[in-house]
């Protein structure tokens with residue numbers, strides 16, 4: 191085969207040498223526009239996994255790279271006058287020039303033809319090639335030539351960065367945050383050879399412009415950075431890589447995803463590789479790793495399927511399929527980390543203390559969990575747990591193991607939860623005439639005995655016509671109140687849990703069948719008339735609701751207030767106002783469901799007017815020493831619907847009206863929604879609202895173990911974690927999760943003590959048993 195790699199970066203060079211090594215008969219050329227040894231940038235970092243793969247595919251380059259590596263374990267934060275350091279993180283760094291030199295030399299040794307100082311304008315310059323590798327970097331000319339085919343999706347990110355170097359040597363991966371009169375700057379610093387460290391300075395567009403950096407020349411930019419980071423640099427100078435545009439200017443990071451990676455141009459197959467196909471933000475330092483992994487995978491596919499020309503289409507198809515998965519995974523993690531650095535000034539830097547700021551930074555990609563941090567640096571993590579536990583008013587001695595964050599108490603007004611696990615509200619559709627009966631006593635009682643700090647019952651409806659289904663719970667008469675009191679009394683007498691009541695009105699989603707007979711499907715008989723913000727049905731065949739008039743608003747408000755009083759009299763500890771999931775209050779908040787043109791529609795203030803009016807009336811009726819939360823759909827997942835930005839505006843309004851926490855859910859407002867599910871997928875909403883609005887939050891959604899919950903709480907992304915479906919699978923989820931973490935001092939109900947010790951013993955045995 192005749193193979194031409196356009197672009198002699200890590201991707202093109204490494205692929206060329208692997209293919210030549212695997213099949214010396216191939217004629218392989220790498221064409222690079224720069225001179226040899228002439229490159230932008232400073233150092234790059236690698237992961238252990240990529241190094242392992244390189245050792246297998248070409249031990250010689252791997253050994254040379256490894257001997258040129260600078261290895262370091264520590265991460266250091268410099269922030270608000272403090273230096274905090276953790277260890278066990280394991281990075282390797284190498285100068286980009288050094289890396290390319292090793293790859294170039296190996297190419298030459300194996301017989302790859304290297305052509306320098308040739309600018310390629312088109313793939314058609316190599317009509318004799320069977321395979322053309324478009325390894326020409328993020329601004330790939332080849333990709334742009336066939337943009338219809340490759341469908342590049344470019345997003346220009348808002349932050350500005352400049353990639354500099356310095357001769358001051360740093361022995362840890364150092365992050366340095368500095369505040370100016372216009373905002374925050376951060377430096378990402380690491381040593382990559384015996385003389386030089388990479389020094390990337392980043393800030394927001396606004397701060398960049400406010401300092402006039404857009405009008406300053408390169409030298410003045412450097413002087414500015416030297417002054418700003420003088421304390422860290424200790425007199426050392428910063429240097430640019432002036433010969434290259436990417437090395438010398440303030441840039442925006444471009445996030446790139448391509449719809450397709452290969453194309454037949456009539457003569458040759460053209461395939462994208464490395465930065466030409468995808469980019470990953472430097473916040474997790476994976477660009478070079480991805481380029482190398484691409485090269486390995488394409489070579490592996492040739493090795494597997496054969497080195498003949500006719501195998502090329504099959505090889506390219508498998509290469510793309512396999513690499514897409516890994517690239518998407520890394521891009522996801524890189525996106526989280528990148529977004530963290532984009533909002534750090536506005537969201538965390540002023541709000542968090544250095545200890546928590548460090549934790550938040552370390553877990554920014556959401557790939558590193560609490561227990562993962564323990565594996566890396568147990569002493570640091572336990573110190574942090576101690577710091578966190580002290581903040582939660584726990585008496586922590588150095589001798590005892592501190593309670594991990596999710597098992598620390600939480601106080602809201604006069605109520606203290608024994609831990610931060612919440613049984614999320616879940617409709618059970620098992621009430622008769624809205625009365626909580628034996629099922630609810632056993633269901634909620636079991637979850638209270640199961641160790642959660644707060645047990646929410648399902649959405650409880652404020653009137654018969656407020657119900658979703660005939661099986662929903664209610665709180666509009668004495669029988670219901672008595673049923674509630676029986677449950678509350680049982681839980682208070684037999685567990686440490688507090689009881690939460692979530693009051694709601696189904697609005698346009700009412701008068702439907704119980705879930706197992708067809709969720710959201712209208713009742714065939716025995717239904718009731720519906721009301722909503724506007725006369726829009728939920729499903730095309732749903733009943734059309736009546737848009738509420740002022741009299742109905744008064745009536746419904748009075749129902750909410752009456753139910754609030756009943757909940758207080760029944761002894762509930764916590765009240766949640768259900769303003770999510772497309773039910774009545776949510777229907778007012780969302781522009782998808784509220785098209786009113788009176789004062790209860792329109793802008794945020796208009797759409798929130800009625801829900802706030804009801805909430806304020808409830809707050810007055812609810813005892814002042816008991817907390818109230820508000821559940822919001824923080825994202826409608828529909829283009830024209832509410833977004834997390836809108837949710838933050840509503841959260842601020844509810845905060846002002848006396849809400850103590852926002853319970854951050856999403857969706858279920860419109861059937862047109864396109865939610866993006868995944869681990870902790872709604873936690874970013876809780877994070878945003880907590881740290882931008884300054885109100886406590888409950889995170890919910892795909893939190894499946896205490897490790898995840900710990901990292902959410904410890905990083906200050908939320909104050910409580912609500913766990914729904916896992917509690918249906920395991921009523922004692924909280925106790926079991928504690929036991930899995932080896933916490934033996936979490937109290938079990940005394941009746942269950944013998945089960946506790948057996949459970950713990952079995953877990954300990956399983957942990958030490960040899961793998962089968």
Ligand SMILES: Cc1cc2nc3c(=O)[nH]c(=O)nc-3n(C[C@H](O)[C@H](O)[C@H](O)COP(=O)(O)OP(=O)(O)OC[C@H]3O[C@@H](n4cnc5c(N)ncnc54)[C@H](O)[C@@H]3O)c2cc1C
Nearest residue numbers: 197199200201223234235310326327464465475477478481
């Ligand atoms: C500030 C910053 C920091 C980074 N830090 C890291 C890090 O720490 N770790 C990490 O792994 N990655 C890092 N990267 C990313 C890394 O630089 C790239 O992801 C990696 O170099 C991709 O390799 P590549 O071979 O695909 O592309 P490139 O390295 O961009 O190579 C492309 C080559 O093609 C050549 N070329 C382009 N067009 C033509 C043409 N028309 N004709 C001939 N030649 C052409 C270019 O001169 C270049 O040599 C960083 C990037 C930036 C911007």
Ligand SMILES: Cc1cc2nc3c(=O)[nH]c(=O)nc-3n(C[C@H](O)[C@H](O)[C@H](O)COP(=O)(O)O)c2cc1C
Nearest residue numbers: 614615616617648649855890891892893913914915
């Ligand atoms: C069976 C079931 C019923 C639910 N009923 C309610 C409800 O009454 N009120 C509410 O706000 N959310 C309700 N939800 C949503 C959950 O409270 C929770 O937000 C959602 O299930 C995501 O959490 P998870 O991933 O831990 O399950 C319900 C969820 C389930 C699975």
